[in-house]
Amino acid sequence: MNAxxxxxxFTGIVALCAWVLVPIYFIALGAFGGRIGVxxxxxxxxxxxxxxxxxxxxxxxxxxxxAMVNSIIAACITMAxxxxxxxxxxxxxxxxxFPGQNAYRLLILLTRAFPLAILALPLTVAFIRIxxxxxxxxxxxxxxxxxxxxxxxxxASLFQAIPRELEEAAWVFGCTRLQAxxxxxxxxxxxxxxxxxxFAFVISWNEVFAASVLTVRNRTLTAYLLTVLAESPLHFRxxxxxxxxxxxxxxxFAVRKYLFAMWGIANR
Amino acid sequence: xxxxxxxxxxxxxxNARALDEITLDxxxxxFIALLGPSGCGKTTLLRIIAGLETRSAGRVIIGxxxxxxxxxxxxxxxxxxxxxxxxxxxxxYENVAFGLRMQKADEARxxxxxxxxxxxxxxxxxxxxxxxxxSGGQRQRVAVARALAVEPPVLxxxxxxxxxxxxxxxxxxxxxxxxxxxxxxxxxxxxxxQTEAMGLADRIAVMHGGRIVQIDKPTAVYSxxxxxxxxxxxxxxxxxxxxxxxxxxxxxxxxxxxxxxxxEGNLLAGIRAEDFALSHSGExxxxxxxxxxxxxxxxxxxxxSHGQMLRVVAPPNGDYPADTRLGLKPDPNRIVWMDAASGxxxxxxxxx
Ligand SMILES: Nc1ncnc2c1ncn2[C@@H]1O[C@H](COP(=O)(O)OP(=O)(O)OP(=O)(O)O)[C@@H](O)[C@H]1O
Ligand SMILES: [Mg+2]
Numbered sequence: 001m002n003a004x005x006x007x008x009x010f011t012g013i014v015a016l017c018a019w020v021l022v023p024i025y026f027i028a029l030g031a032f033g034g035r036i037g038v039x040x041x042x043x044x045x046x047x048x049x050x051x052x053x054x055x056x057x058x059x060x061x062x063x064x065x066x067a068m069v070n071s072i073i074a075a076c077i078t079m080a081x082x083x084x085x086x087x088x089x090x091x092x093x094x095x096x097x098f099p100g101q102n103a104y105r106l107l108i109l110l111t112r113a114f115p116l117a118i119l120a121l122p123l124t125v126a127f128i129r130i131x132x133x134x135x136x137x138x139x140x141x142x143x144x145x146x147x148x149x150x151x152x153x154x155x156a157s158l159f160q161a162i163p164r165e166l167e168e169a170a171w172v173f174g175c176t177r178l179q180a181x182x183x184x185x186x187x188x189x190x191x192x193x194x195x196x197x198x199f200a201f202v203i204s205w206n207e208v209f210a211a212s213v214l215t216v217r218n219r220t221l222t223a224y225l226l227t228v229l230a231e232s233p234l235h236f237r238x239x240x241x242x243x244x245x246x247x248x249x250x251x252x253f254a255v256r257k258y259l260f261a262m263w264g265i266a267n268r
Numbered sequence: 269x270x271x272x273x274x275x276x277x278x279x280x281x282x283n284a285r286a287l288d289e290i291t292l293d294x295x296x297x298x299f300i301a302l303l304g305p306s307g308c309g310k311t312t313l314l315r316i317i318a319g320l321e322t323r324s325a326g327r328v329i330i331g332x333x334x335x336x337x338x339x340x341x342x343x344x345x346x347x348x349x350x351x352x353x354x355x356x357x358x359x360x361y362e363n364v365a366f367g368l369r370m371q372k373a374d375e376a377r378x379x380x381x382x383x384x385x386x387x388x389x390x391x392x393x394x395x396x397x398x399x400x401x402x403s404g405g406q407r408q409r410v411a412v413a414r415a416l417a418v419e420p421p422v423l424x425x426x427x428x429x430x431x432x433x434x435x436x437x438x439x440x441x442x443x444x445x446x447x448x449x450x451x452x453x454x455x456x457x458x459x460x461x462q463t464e465a466m467g468l469a470d471r472i473a474v475m476h477g478g479r480i481v482q483i484d485k486p487t488a489v490y491s492x493x494x495x496x497x498x499x500x501x502x503x504x505x506x507x508x509x510x511x512x513x514x515x516x517x518x519x520x521x522x523x524x525x526x527x528x529x530x531x532e533g534n535l536l537a538g539i540r541a542e543d544f545a546l547s548h549s550g551e552x553x554x555x556x557x558x559x560x561x562x563x564x565x566x567x568x569x570x571x572x573s574h575g576q577m578l579r580v581v582a583p584p585n586g587d588y589p590a591d592t593r594l595g596l597k598p599d600p601n602r603i604v605w606m607d608a609a610s611g612x613x614x615x616x617x618x619x620x
Binding site for chain 2: 165166169184
């Protein structure tokens with residue numbers, strides 16, 4: 001019985017890992033397998049003639065480096081803004097009762113109900129007027145608008161999960177509201193906030209429509225790849241695809257301890 | 269000086285009235301137990317004193333200073349929460365040290381105070397642990413230690429020993445009382461354990477439905493309850509209430525004549541289980557034993573008298589088979605006379 005359960009358990013884990021890892025592996029294989037490896041059929045499972053040639057070629061193409069930098073800038077600004085605006089909004093939703101609270105919650109979600117395609121033209125015009133057009137910051141603003149509802153609602157539930165009495169205890173023992181937040185609430189909410197931040201980063205990193213519409217020369221990586229990949233050779237596309245996935249993976253890997261940390265179970 | 273004056277504090281949640289004009293004066297260094305059934309507003313009152321809950325009306329004055337609108341941190345009090353509220357991301361040591369750190373105490377003082385509080389509550393072995401690795405009772409003791417460590421002038425405790433085993437609770441109770449008396453801490457101690465309240469408090473405030481129905485010394489609350497509620501809630505077993513009728517200034521209990529506090533009318537005679545003298549010859553109030561519980565120090569008899577359930581304390585070694593008929597003679601000086609309609613005690617001329 002126990003053996004059976006173990007078998008099922010591990011099969012499940014292996015299946016889940018394969019679900020995520022196999023596609024990534026094949027993309028990596030395409031990206032590093034060299035020009036010939038991409039076209040070979042049947043595909044070899046093991047890397048045969050690995051080379052960085054495709055990757056190098058890709059990175060040397062004009063504009064790729066700049067596009068990556070733009071992407072990173074936009075994603076970081078998105079991340080910072082979503083947390084800076086979303087976490088306080090979430091805290092307010094979690095801790096204060098105010099008239100129209102439920103309507104406000106709904107309203108936050110409704111911002112996602114406007115299709116970006118409809119907003120694209122007026123946004124472009126407005127951005128050109130203010131001078132935000134074709135800047136990473138402008139793109140980041142739109143991405144923040146996309147990520148913010150998520151950031152606010154997730155952090156609201158994060159703060160809600162932290163017992164109010166913990167904060168009250170901090171007040172009793174001499175903390176101001178802000179001190180109590182910084183000393184008690186924030187450390188407890190940090191894993192969740194880190195996850196929210198990563199999510200905002202990934203939303204921005206992967207977003208292509210707004211980025212394509214709002215930039216011409218200062219493209220983000222996704223927008224750039226969209227325009228160039230159609231005319232590129234296959235191994236070149238794999239290299240681009242690989243570059244698109246890597247940051248998300250690295251990022252999530254880097255903060256995994258916050259994602260998994262449970263106080264007292266995982267030691268810090 | 270940290271005397272507390274609670275002046276007509278009221279609290280409504282929506283339409284529900286949780287506190288109904290509570291007025292309470294607590295002297296500096298006094299230990300008050302708030303005793304009452306679940307939901308009577310004990311926690312709400314503590315939270316209003318601490319400034320964690322808004323009040324609907326009234327004032328709280330500590331040490332002559334009206335602190336009704338002072339933020340919690342500046343009220344100069346410490347609190348033990350009903351659900352402990354121990355910080356899960358800090359070690360036990362850091363939890364206990366938290367209040368002192370906020371007061372910017374120097375490291376040596378912190379160390380000494382934490383050690384003292386930890387020793388008192390027997391939590392020294394866990395100082396380096398995180399609360400997630402403690403049992404409920406251990407966490408509760410951390411919460412008490414955290415409050416004691418700051419040596420507050422006013423200490424509010426919300427059922428601080430509820431999760432401990434009987435032996436430990438007895439021990440902690442005694443130590444807590446000694447420490448708080450020595451430090452001269454003004455304490456409000458919420459409990460619904462009436463033996464705890466009796467053992468610890470200088471005065472007991474019995475709450476019921478958002479009001480304080482009686483506040484008095486433990487012995488007075490026990491033997492001179494002001495209402496049938498207090499008599500039934502305080503003391504184990506609860507007080508017996510025997511319905512009687514006075515006629516021309518006397519009450520007749522199966523041939524036993526008692527002087528009535530009122531010439532005519534229906535009354536309740538409140539009599540503690542230990543205030544009966546037993547007579548095997550059947551003299552006095554007829555009482556049929558239903559159950560006898562030998563409790564070591566005494567035997568508790570439950571039975572009926574004219575259809576009315578009574579509890580009576582008998583000597584420990586007697587044998588009381590079911591359906592034994594006994595005669596009961598209540599001690600007339602210890603009877604609390606209550607109005608049958610209102611359930612409130614009549615004014616007594618005899619002192620408690
Ligand atoms: N935030 C709140 N909103 C609405 N009603 C509340 C709130 N807090 C308490 N109450 C109500 O106020 C009354 C008093 O509650 P309180 O917590 O003070 O009781 P308590 O005496 O501490 O009970 P217990 O012994 O079970 O802890 C209860 O009827 C409760 O339902
Ligand atoms: Mg309570």
